[in-house]
Amino acid sequence: MTMKASLKGKYDADKTTGVGSFAVNAGDLKLRATMTDATLVAGPTLNGLSLAVEKPGSFIVEYNVPKKDVRFQFMNTVKIAEKSLNLTYIHSRGDNRTIVDGSLLIDSSNKLSANYMVGTNNCKLKYSYAHGGIATFEPCYDLAKNTWDFAVSRRVYGDLVKATYQTSSKLLGMEWSRNSKSSGFKVCASVNLAEEVKTPKLTAETTWNLEM
Known part of the structure; x- marks a missing residue:
């Protein structure tokens, strides 16, 4: 039996938050418990606690224990x-929301994906092009807002540097991240x-992973 624990801390100018998870592999299934700092700061309480079977x-x-909601x-x-189409169906019982997500892998460099919220006009279409396994270009069209978002990412000595731009909000973002088996971090800046x-x-995230 394999047990894994992870702890993530997020820091910005307004507040500092933390999320911890503990997972146990039981055959083909994975049992996971996730809690936030709200679970322990005033507690222990059930705030921020969720249990999952995967x-x-x-x-x-x-x-979701405090909300008594099932996802x-x-x-x-x-x-x-002969192309792989990955489909994901997500339903949240509490707010009666259903999302269908699909991605079609055209080849090793090109991928098309769509995300649709059932019963609404919220639908996003994204095209992803990976160049030489180093850089990735991702334009995304939002049908509800009739706007485009753009993302460009590149591997630099094992780290990932990503730039994003949202035309609807005119939000420009930069992200630098690094991940390994035991730890990872992400630093984001937006204007x-x-x-x-x-x-x-500015925001920063740090993740620690432990396998037992």
């Missing part, structure tokens, strides 16, 4: 003209170009 690549059932996620892969005073917003 079969990797097949399904996830997650129960179902089902994954499947089908072949279309709203529509504001008269363009003050950058």
Whole structure:
């Protein structure tokens, strides 16, 4: 039996938060408990606590304890003209929201994906092009807002540097991240170009992983 624990801390100018998880592999299933700093700071309490049962690549059932809400996620892969189409179905019982997500792997460099919230006009279409396994270009079209978002990422000595731009909000972002088996970090900076005073917003995340 394999047990894994992880702890993530997020820091910004307004507040500092933390999320911890503990997972146990039980055959084909993975049992996971996740809690936030709200679970322990005033507690211990049930705030921020969720429990999940997962079969990797097949399904996830997650129960939010304080909200008494169940979230179902089902994954499947089908072949279309010898191309892999990955499908994900997500349903949250509490707010009665259903999301369907699909991605079609055209080849090793090109991928098309779509995300749709059932019963609404919220739908996003994204095209991803990986150049030489080093750089990735991702334009995304939001049908509800009739706007485009753009992302460009590149590997630099094992680290990932990513730039994003949201045309609807004129939000420009930069991200630098590094991940390994035992730890990882992410530093983000964003600025709203529509504001008269363009003050950058900085956030940082650190993750520690432990396998037992």
